[in-house]
Every structure is written in C-alpha cells, then in structure tokens.
Amino acid sequence: MSAPRFIGGSVVRAPEFTLVCLAAAGFVGMTVATHGNMVSGGTLEVFFRFLAVPIVIGLSQMVVLAIGQMNLSVGVLTGYCAMVTAWFMVAQGWAWPLAVLAGILLGGLVGAVNGLLVVVTRINAFIVTLATMTIIDGLRYKVHGPDTFQNYSPQLQRIGRGNLLGLPNVFLVAVVVAVAIWFFFARTVAGRHLLASGGSPFSARLSGVSNDRSIVLAHIISGLLAGVAAVLTVALSGNVNASVGDDLLLPSFAAPIIGGVALAGGVVSVLGTCLAAFLVRLVDVAQAQFGINQRWVDLIVGAVVLGAVLIGAVRQKLAARSAGAAPPGSSPPEPRPPTPDTSVPALEGAA
Amino acid sequence: MIDQTRSAPDVVADPAPPPDEAARRATRIPLWANPRIGLTIVLILLVAFFSTVRPSFLNTQLTLVPMQADISVYAVVGLAQLAVLSMGHMNMAVGRMAAMGAFASGLVYDRLGAPMWVDLVVGMLVGGLLGALAGLVIARTGVNSFVVTLALDFALVGLVSLLYSRFTDGVAFPKLAPGMSNLRYDTMSDYCMGNLCGPPVPLVVPFAVVAAIAVGVLFRWSRLGREILMTGANAKAAELSGIPTRRRVIQAHALSGLLAGLAGFLLAANSGAFSASLGDQFLLPSFLAPVLGGTLLVGGAVSVLGTVLGATITQVIYKGLNLLQFGVDQLKLYIGLVLLAALSLDRLRHVLAERRGVQA
Numbered sequence: 098m099s100a101p102r103f104i105g106g107s108v109v110r111a112p113e114f115t116l117v118c119l120a121a122a123g124f125v126g127m128t129v130a131t132h133g134n135m136v137s138g139g140t141l142e143v144f145f146r147f148l149a150v151p152i153v154i155g156l157s158q159m160v161v162l163a164i165g166q167m168n169l170s171v172g173v174l175t176g177y178c179a180m181v182t183a184w185f186m187v188a189q190g191w192a193w194p195l196a197v198l199a200g201i202l203l204g205g206l207v208g209a210v211n212g213l214l215v216v217v218t219r220i221n222a223f224i225v226t227l228a229t230m231t232i233i234d235g236l237r238y239k240v241h242g243p244d245t246f247q248n249y250s251p252q253l254q255r256i257g258r259g260n261l262l263g264l265p266n267v268f269l270v271a272v273v274v275a276v277a278i279w280f281f282f283a284r285t286v287a288g289r290h291l292l293a294s295g296g297s298p299f300s301a302r303l304s305g306v307s308n309d310r311s312i313v314l315a316h317i318i319s320g321l322l323a324g325v326a327a328v329l330t331v332a333l334s335g336n337v338n339a340s341v342g343d344d345l346l347l348p349s350f351a352a353p354i355i356g357g358v359a360l361a362g363g364v365v366s367v368l369g370t371c372l373a374a375f376l377v378r379l380v381d382v383a384q385a386q387f388g389i390n391q392r393w394v395d396l397i398v399g400a401v402v403l404g405a406v407l408i409g410a411v412r413q414k415l416a417a418r419s420a421g422a423a424p425p426g427s428s429p430p431e432p433r434p435p436t437p438d439t440s441v442p443a444l445e446g447a448a
Numbered sequence: 449m450i451d452q453t454r455s456a457p458d459v460v461a462d463p464a465p466p467p468d469e470a471a472r473r474a475t476r477i478p479l480w481a482n483p484r485i486g487l488t489i490v491l492i493l494l495v496a497f498f499s500t501v502r503p504s505f506l507n508t509q510l511t512l513v514p515m516q517a518d519i520s521v522y523a524v525v526g527l528a529q530l531a532v533l534s535m536g537h538m539n540m541a542v543g544r545m546a547a548m549g550a551f552a553s554g555l556v557y558d559r560l561g562a563p564m565w566v567d568l569v570v571g572m573l574v575g576g577l578l579g580a581l582a583g584l585v586i587a588r589t590g591v592n593s594f595v596v597t598l599a600l601d602f603a604l605v606g607l608v609s610l611l612y613s614r615f616t617d618g619v620a621f622p623k624l625a626p627g628m629s630n631l632r633y634d635t636m637s638d639y640c641m642g643n644l645c646g647p648p649v650p651l652v653v654p655f656a657v658v659a660a661i662a663v664g665v666l667f668r669w670s671r672l673g674r675e676i677l678m679t680g681a682n683a684k685a686a687e688l689s690g691i692p693t694r695r696r697v698i699q700a701h702a703l704s705g706l707l708a709g710l711a712g713f714l715l716a717a718n719s720g721a722f723s724a725s726l727g728d729q730f731l732l733p734s735f736l737a738p739v740l741g742g743t744l745l746v747g748g749a750v751s752v753l754g755t756v757l758g759a760t761i762t763q764v765i766y767k768g769l770n771l772l773q774f775g776v777d778q779l780k781l782y783i784g785l786v787l788l789a790a791l792s793l794d795r796l797r798h799v800l801a802e803r804r805g806v807q808a
Contacts, residue, residue, distance in 0.1 A: 224787075228788040236777075406596070410589040
C-alpha cells in the first residue's frame with residue numbers, strides 16, 4: 098500500500114476505484130431505469146453540459162483543501178465574475194474573448210487578495226474567506242443590482258452550447274482544466290511544494306518550501322478556477338444575474354470530500370473530485386427523470402457525503418491495522434499542532 | 449514546538465486558561481489588549497455615530513425594541529457555534545438544527561396543543577439530540593466536524609422541507625401557542641406593578657440572558673465545561689489526564705444543538721411563524737459573533753461576553769446602515785469590511801501585546 102500522499106499512483110487507490118464502480122453502476126442503472134433514454138443523444142449531451150461547472154467548482158475548492166484550508170468565497174466569486182464578464186460585454190461592449198479573459202483574471206485577482214490576507218494577517222483562512230465572501234456577495238449585487246444581463250455575444254453563447262466530437266464544449270473545457278490541475282499537482286515543482294505545505298507545514302518549511310507562497314498560489318488557482326466556472330456559466334446560460342453562485346458553495350465541498358480529499362491537507366484527488374461531481378449529477382438527473390422531490394436529492398447527497406467519509410475513515414483504520422508497525426506515512430496523521438493558518442484543527446488522530 | 453505554534457490562541461485574555469495560568473497572563477496582557485474592552489468602545493462609537501446621523505436610531509418602538517430582539521436571537525446563535533468552537537470544532541448545521549427544533553415545537557403544539565413552555569423544551573431537546581448525533585459520529589469515527597455537520601446540513605435541508613410539506617399545508621404551521629404573540633409584541637414595560645413598569649425590553653431578551661449566563665458558568669466554573677475546553681486545547685493531553693474526550697465531544701455538540709433549538713424558537717417567536725426557511729440565515733452570523741468577540745477557531749478558549757458583544761455590534765451595524773438606507777448589497781459589503789478590519793486590528797493588538805509581554 099503506497100502512502101496516501103503519493104498521488105501518481107492514485108488511480109488504483111481504493112477510493113477512486115470504488116467511485117469508478119459506483120459511477121459506472123449508477124450510469125448503467127439510470128440507463129436501464131430510463132429504458133435507454135439516458136444514453137440518447139439529447140439527454141447525454143445535457144448531462145455532460147451541466148457537469149462542467151460542478152467539476153470546475155469542485156476543483157476550485159480542492160486546490161485550497163490541498164493546503165488544509167477552505168475557500169468559502171468560491172460560490173459568490175463565481176457569481177461576481179459571471180456578472181463582471183457579462184457587464185464587460187453588455188455595458189462596455191468588449192469583444193467576448195477579452196471579457197472572458199478579464200472574468201477569469203478577476204477571479205485570480207480576488208483569489209490573490211484572499212491568499213495575501215491569509216498570509217499577512219495570519220488569520221484562519223476560514224474566517225478570511227468568510228469575510229471576503231460577505232464582501233463579494235455585496236459586490237456581486239453592485240454590478241447590476243438584481244437585474245439580469247442577457248443578449249450578450251451570440252458567438253460566445255453558440256460556443257457555450259456547441260459540441261465538439263459529440264461532447265459539449267463546456268464539458269471539454271472542464272476536462273482540460275481537470276487535466277491541467279492534475280498535471281500541476283503531479284508533475285510540477287510548485288504543485289508538489291503546495292502538497293508538502295498542506296501535508297506538514299513544519300516539515301515543508303524545514304525542507305526549504307515557502308508555506309506562504311504555497312498558500313497564496315493555492316488561493317490564486319482557486320480564484321482562477323472560480324473565474325473559469327463563471328465564464329462557463331455565462332457561456333452556457335445566455336443570461337446571468339447576481340444570484341449565480343448561490344447554490345455552489347455546498348457542492349464545492351461535496352465533490353472533493355466524496356472524492357476522498359482530506360480536509361487536513363496534503364492530499365488531492367482530481368479524478369475522485371470529477372467522479373464525485375459525476376455522481377451528484379447522476380442524482381440530479383434521476384430527480385429530473387422521475388420527478389422526485391428536490392428535497393430528497395439534498396437528503397441523499399447529504400447521506401452520500403457522510404457515507405463516503407465514514408467509509409474512508411474505516412478504510413484508513415483497517416489500513417493502519419494491517420500495516421501494523423509500518424512507517425508513519427500510511428497511518429492516520431498525528432494530531433498536528435494547529436497552526437493559526439490551518440483551517441480545521443484535526444482531532445482524528447486522538448479518537 | 450507545540451507551545452510556539454499554539455501561542456496565538458493561548459494569549460487571548462479569555463476565561464479559558466486555568467486560574468494560575470490566568471493570573472500569569474493577566475500580567476502579560478495589558479488592559480488595552482483585552483478584546484472585549486475594544487469591542488465595547490467600538491460599540492459605543494457606533495451607537496454615537498448612528499444616533500447623531502439618524503436620531504431615529506434611538507427611537508424605542510421603531511429601533512431599539514426590535515434590535516434587542518434580533519440581538520437576543522443572534523447572541524444565542526453565536527453561543528451555539530461557540531459551544532463547538534470551544535473544542536476547535538464547527539457546526540455547519542446550526543441553522544438546520546434550529547429549523548428542526550422549531551419544527552418539533554410547532555408540531556407539538558399543532559398536534560397535541562402543548563403549552564408554550566413544553567414546545568420550547570421539545571424544540572431544544574430535538575436540537576440537542578441532532579447535535580448529539582453529530583457529536584457521536586465525530587467522536588466514533590474521528591472524521592472532521594466540518595464534514596460531518598456539513599453533510600448533516602445537506603440531509604436536514606431536505607428533511608425539514610419534507611416534514612413541513614407532510615405535516616402542514618404549506619411551509620409553516622398555521623397557529624402558534626398562546627403566549628408566543630406576547631413574546632413577539634410585548635415588552636417588559638407592558639407589565640406594571642402599580643406605577644412601576646419594566647424597561648422597554650422585549651420578552652425574548654431574558655431567554656438569551658439566561659442562556660449566556662448558563663454557558664458562561666458552564667465554561668468558567670463547571671467541571672464539564674473545563675474538560676470540554678481542555679479537550680479542545682489538546683485532545684491527547686486531555687485523554688491522558690483521564691478525561692473521556694469522546695463523551696465531551698458529544699456533549700459539546702449536544703449543547704450546540706440545544707442552543708440552536710433555543711435560537712430557532714426565539715426567531716419563531718420574533719417572526720411569528722414556525723416556517724421551513726427558519727434558520728437559513730444563521731450560518732454566517734453564528735461565526736461572526738464569536739469570532740468578533742475574540743474566540744478563535746482552534747479551540748481551548750472561549751469568550752461568552754465577547755460573543756454577546758459581537759452579536760450586538762453586528763446587529764447595530766445592520767440596523768444603523770438600514771436606517772441610513774443602504775441597500776442589502778452595501779450592507780453585506782460593509783459587514784464584511786468591518787469583520788476584516790476588526791480581525792486585522794485584533795491580530796495587530798495581539799502582536800503588540802506579545803511583543804510587550806514577557807516572552808517565556
């Protein structure tokens with residue numbers, strides 16, 4: 098059993114494997130239950146089209162979870178970036194590529210502010226992003242009040258609704274983003290440093306890794322991804338108002354957590370996050386197909402998150418037991434002394 | 449190393465450290481570094497500012513009475529979060545526990561016609577049970593409290609709506625227990641003894657005061673409270689000192705649920721309805737109040753008075769900006785900025801106090 102920190106071999110690691118099986122079983126189950134309607138062109142296309150934003154927003158949260166912090170502002174930031182992107186096109190008359198770029202960069206900029214605030218003030222990221230969430234929530238409504246932007250760049254909307262090789266463009270964008278994030282964590286020095294900072298800030302510092310730089314970088318990437326999610330929303334929906342992003346915060350946590358990303362930091366799973374978003378989307382589709390009360394979906398997603406976490410905990414215990422006197426890498430982490438900049442102090446080790 | 453990294457939470461002049469420690473720290477922390485004194489000054493300045501700009505801010509009927517009612521609710525919500533922050537945990541389901549408690553209160557009256565006090569007790573018990581459930585899962589599995597309560601929140605969002613649509617004709621119970629409307633509209637000045645009438649304080653305030661005192665006594669003087677704090681400060685050390693840490697985790701979460709149930713009941717009394725959307729707005733204020741009041745997220749230290757002050761300041765700002773006819777968007781903007789500014793100042797004060805204090 099390889100140490101959980103090693104993500105290169107994560108594909109065969111149990112949680113993703115379980116998720117792959119679950120996703121496949123769920124998909125086949127849905128196909129059978131809907132008498133093949135599920136795999137007919139239209140349904141499948143819609144399925145993947147609306148999978149794009151959940152994947153990107155889940156990854157946005159995952160990057161910050163990797164350093165053991167949280168970003169509560171991802172949801173409202175997505176709404177803010179979407180509003181500003183639309184504003185550039187409608188009110189300022191910018192060409193759409195420029196507006197899209199500006200929207201994504203705005204996300205990165207806000208992320209940088211988040212990261213710098215965390216580093217400079219040494220206040221817990223949970224609190225910092227709680228404050229910036231409130232501020233951005235206000236800013237979001239400042240762009241255009243409660244009104245809706247529509248009739249912006251038909252070209253962008255055509256791309257947003259278009260397909261390439263039978264798959265929706267927006268979904269392909271999400272896949273490209275996911276691959277880029279995977280590459281970042283698996284193959285780049287900055288990504289490895291980021292994971293090191295998340296796994297053990299103290300050891301990372303002793304090894305010459307700048308924890309501050311990791312924190313700022315993680316928040317910037319998280320913001321950029323929120324910007325990407327915003328642009329996808331703008332391209333997809335054809336009209337945006339300030340309520341975009343209201344329902345994104347909880348799913349942003351659900352995807353990485355179901356996907357096996359630990360809140361303590363140091364662990365990421367791009368594939369797991371994407372598969373979890375896929376699963377949640379399956380539940381959504383089932384709800385639409387069978388006219389189930391939306392409330393049951395919330396109930397089920399909640400139960401699934403809790404179940405996934407419990408299974409993970411049991412697995413970790415079993416692994417620790419079977420490993421016996423194995424090196425500490427595979428056992429549950431010792432309760433780290435909670436530094437002011439880690440989000441949630443862990444009690445796991447003590448229990 | 450542990451001491452070094454934990455120094456930040458420990459330096460807060462809070463009721464948390466044991467007596468001898470507290471004495472040592474009292475010499476270490478100058479008076480101006482006490483967060484609660486800073487908060488009181490900010491509060492006075494805010495009230496002075498708002499009442500100068502808008503004299504109607506001091507209008508008893510229009511502003512002061514509803515504001516006190518709001519402060520009561522959000523102080524209790526803050527205490528509900530504080531109960532788990534004491535262990536370094538979080539309760540993301542605080543709003544939904546309140547909603548479930550309120551649902552139980554409404555149901556008990558609707559079906560059994562139980563008097564108001566019974567409704568209140570049932571509501572708090574249901575909240576407490578949900579909290580205990582969350583605590584049980586956390587203690588048994590060792591999974592992060594954030595995840596567990598977030599999942600519980602997800603699940604309860606669905607459950608609350610399902611229950612309301614099953615047991616009521618819509619989104620709220622049609623009737624409230626007799627006495628609830630008194631809680632809503634009356635102030636103590638409506639109750640006179642001869643010529644002597646009470647102050648213009650709404651009847652929900654005493655509930656919050658009792659809750660605050662009870663929580664304060666628990667964490668300062670009771671064995672249970674001290675052991676919860678110790679578990680929060682260092683779970684391993686607590687375990688080795690013979691404290692049943694798992695049980696303390698469950699108890700802290702049960703207390704959080706209990707207080708959430710109380711907050712739900714008080715909000716229902718204020719708004720005049722047990723409705724499904726009750727508690728939707730609780731999450732952010734639940735963190736605002738304790739954090740503004742100087743309670744940190746790492747656990748091991750709490751400030752009940754600070755939480756009440758934090759809730760008061762937040763509501764004063766809301767009310768004041770409302771009177772100045774700020775829109776909702778600007779309200780949020782300024783609340784966020786105030787929070788950031790307050791926290792940064794707090795941090796600055798901390799650093800200065802540490803620098804001036806004796807470095808052991």
